[in-house]
Amino acid sequence: MMPAGSSEQPVAVRLTVNGRAHLLEVSAGETLLGMLRDRLGLTGSKEACVEGECGACTVLVDGGPAASCILAAGSMNGRTVHTVEGLAGAGELTSLQQAFVNHAAVQCGYCTPGVLIVLTALLAEVPQPTEDEVRRALAGNICRCTGYQQIVEAALDAATAVSS
Template identity: 75%
Template structure:
């Protein structure tokens, strides 16, 4: 990343997918840019660059964040989780497995962001209703599935982990 004349950088500390990082980021640099270009985490996708489509969604301290509009400098001290961090042990999560089982992955472009918002939902609401799931997906655009397979997968994943 080339720095414009007079542009300053700041050093931030992040924990990304359970790994600590100290990174010098430029003023105005987005979290998406930092993740993709500096940490080689390409799961979050660049699409609208306006925080409208959800393809770049990551979790910051457990809450969904549009990384395309979040300034990296504002993430200092935060814990970030990307789609790469979901299956840290090498095994798919219940949600990821349900996506496979329900054919909720088609072109796959929206999938990382969708998985992240649903992960946050299932962490907060272990037994969500279909309406809860649809509300959580409101900021994620999918042009391939029509959402029903995604909703079915989330309901199935919730049932699989419910006591």
């Protein structure tokens, strides 16, 4: 039997995910990514490196991009999380998502959720980013298919669409 207060004891976590409040009991080793995918059925964020290096699992935590594969689910109490599933409202694509479609910025799509999240955060902070700012924002997202050019063009196009 585990002693009281042991890190193995489940922890109750209240958080908001994509605008919906949740109360979950999480275990000590559970990650935010595991909680999102396994408990909430939000499978857009992908598991790849499990080291916070590739960006496939990136979500917004309190408005900032974070690698959900290395964040403890228990540390999310009182936090607000947005996943790729929460970007579009009422079935309409965001200007960034539409720009990805327009520029064919998706190939296999595995990295796309994390890329969209990072660029969403960038555009919220810097509505008219330069190409260099977009590329710097993408530095933590590995894409093995596209070469990034179409992704960068889509981000710049989305910035233009928002300012029009």
